[in-house]
Amino acid sequence: MKKKIAIIGAGIAGLTLGNLIKKNSDHEFMLYEKEESLSLDEGYGIQLSINSLKILNIIGFNKIDNGKIYHPTGVDFFNIQNKKICELNLEQFNTAENKYTTLKRSTLIEFLKDDVYTQHLRFGKKIKEVSELKGKVLIKFDDNTNDLVDLVVGADGIFSNTRSFFEKKKNEPKFKKAIAVRTILKSKSELKIDEKKISLMMGKNCHVVIYPVNKNKEFNLICIIRDKKYDPDNVRLLINKVTKQNSDFEKVFKNDLKSWPLYFTPKIFPSTNSKVFYIGDAFNGFLPTLAQGAGQSIESAYELFNLIKEDKKDIQNVYYQERLKRAVIVRRRSNINFFAFHISSPILQVIRNFFIKFLVKRKNFINSYLGTVYKY
Numbered sequence: 001m002k003k004k005i006a007i008i009g010a011g012i013a014g015l016t017l018g019n020l021i022k023k024n025s026d027h028e029f030m031l032y033e034k035e036e037s038l039s040l041d042e043g044y045g046i047q048l049s050i051n052s053l054k055i056l057n058i059i060g061f062n063k064i065d066n067g068k069i070y071h072p073t074g075v076d077f078f079n080i081q082n083k084k085i086c087e088l089n090l091e092q093f094n095t096a097e098n099k100y101t102t103l104k105r106s107t108l109i110e111f112l113k114d115d116v117y118t119q120h121l122r123f124g125k126k127i128k129e130v131s132e133l134k135g136k137v138l139i140k141f142d143d144n145t146n147d148l149v150d151l152v153v154g155a156d157g158i159f160s161n162t163r164s165f166f167e168k169k170k171n172e173p174k175f176k177k178a179i180a181v182r183t184i185l186k187s188k189s190e191l192k193i194d195e196k197k198i199s200l201m202m203g204k205n206c207h208v209v210i211y212p213v214n215k216n217k218e219f220n221l222i223c224i225i226r227d228k229k230y231d232p233d234n235v236r237l238l239i240n241k242v243t244k245q246n247s248d249f250e251k252v253f254k255n256d257l258k259s260w261p262l263y264f265t266p267k268i269f270p271s272t273n274s275k276v277f278y279i280g281d282a283f284n285g286f287l288p289t290l291a292q293g294a295g296q297s298i299e300s301a302y303e304l305f306n307l308i309k310e311d312k313k314d315i316q317n318v319y320y321q322e323r324l325k326r327a328v329i330v331r332r333r334s335n336i337n338f339f340a341f342h343i344s345s346p347i348l349q350v351i352r353n354f355f356i357k358f359l360v361k362r363k364n365f366i367n368s369y370l371g372t373v374y375k376y
């Protein structure tokens with residue numbers, strides 16, 4: 001039966017769901033975004049493993065301009081002094097159609113917005129009130145417009161406001177006592193890195209990830225630094241924690257820096273309303289240390305889309321159970337990586353490096369640690 005769906009939030013999750021509905025079903029939908037436009041500034045880089053590529057290709061991502069994306073061949077592990085520890089081949093997970101991809105977030109959003117922008121996207125929309133009416137959900141927005149829909153999808157990020165209208169128990173995101181600092185590099189600077197790969201440099205209470213985001217020799221640099229509180233005016237001071245360990249980073253951090261505190265969702269709660277679903281970070285926000293936030297947003301949109309399309313019974317329960325299973329796997333690995341990437345004791349660092357070197361060569365381990373996440 002044809003359904004009317006309201007998607008709250010036009011980030012990666014909401015836009016992916018919109019595209020899937022538009023291109024592969026007859027359901028009606030509208031995306032409601034609280035901002036006045038989509039954030040298309042340069043943004044940070046995004047890594048997409050093949051689990052998300054498989055889904056994006058269903059909505060035509062394979063036709064994207066190849067110059068705007070990159071397929072890194074592997075991950076090089078370094079210590080923060082830029083001394084190589086070992087490498088992981090990423091191509092082992094690729095198939096002819098689906099390859100590990102890096103790109104700017106703005107490139108992905110541009111692609112996702114194209115087919116939904118004019119007819120299916122409304123800006124400046126914040127929910128004011130919700131109620132049930134004749135088996136449907138009536139949403140009132142604060143600009144005095146409203147919509148009567150069969151289903152509501154909360155895709156409004158880790159601090160989901162949609163949850164506060166429908167749930168008693170809210171997901172309370174927690175500050176991880178870590179800050180992310182980002183910049184785009186126009187060259188690899190003094191750093192001894194392979195431009196075709198993702199470089200991961202692990203230091204005391206910090207790690208740096210650098211990877212190409214297109215064929216234009218632009219690199220995304222993201223640095224995660226542990227710190228008890230976030231003060232946006234103090235980012236330069238924070239950076240000293242990294243430059244003290246390797247002065248080659250001084251040049252790198254001269255560029256324009258953006259920073260934000262890292263939050264994660266400690267507990268995942270189901271929706272208590274059979275007509276309301278959560279996807280992307282609104283379902284669960286992950287630490288960025290497995291680079292799966294966008295991938296899981298895309299996956300969750302796809303899972304929900306399939307259940308709605310097939311008009312399955314008990315969608316709510318099936319969706320939650322399946323999503324929970326995936327989220328737990330990804331969360332566990334993101335947490336392990338977060339711990340391993342920030343070890344401060346020099347002795348423990350030596351032990352960690354030994355283990356990474358040992359494990360990246362073990363096919364069985366790599367297949368169960370990364371393969372289960374990537375081969376979706």
Ligand SMILES: Cc1cc2nc3c(=O)[nH]c(=O)nc-3n(C[C@H](O)[C@H](O)[C@H](O)COP(=O)(O)OP(=O)(O)OC[C@H]3O[C@@H](n4cnc5c(N)ncnc54)[C@H](O)[C@@H]3O)c2cc1C
Nearest residue numbers: 009011012013034047156157161180280281288293294295
């Ligand atoms: C440092 C860092 C690095 C990362 N690197 C990667 C990576 O390499 N690979 C990867 O896969 N992921 C990465 N991620 C995570 C990824 O970016 C996010 O998980 C993903 O963007 C979440 O998408 P989303 O659509 O659920 O939420 P969001 O992107 O947060 O979008 C939510 C949208 O909803 C709108 N909104 C909010 N409130 C309301 C409201 N009340 N009403 C209407 N609209 C509303 C917002 O304006 C926004 O447009 C990283 C994250 C961080 C912090």
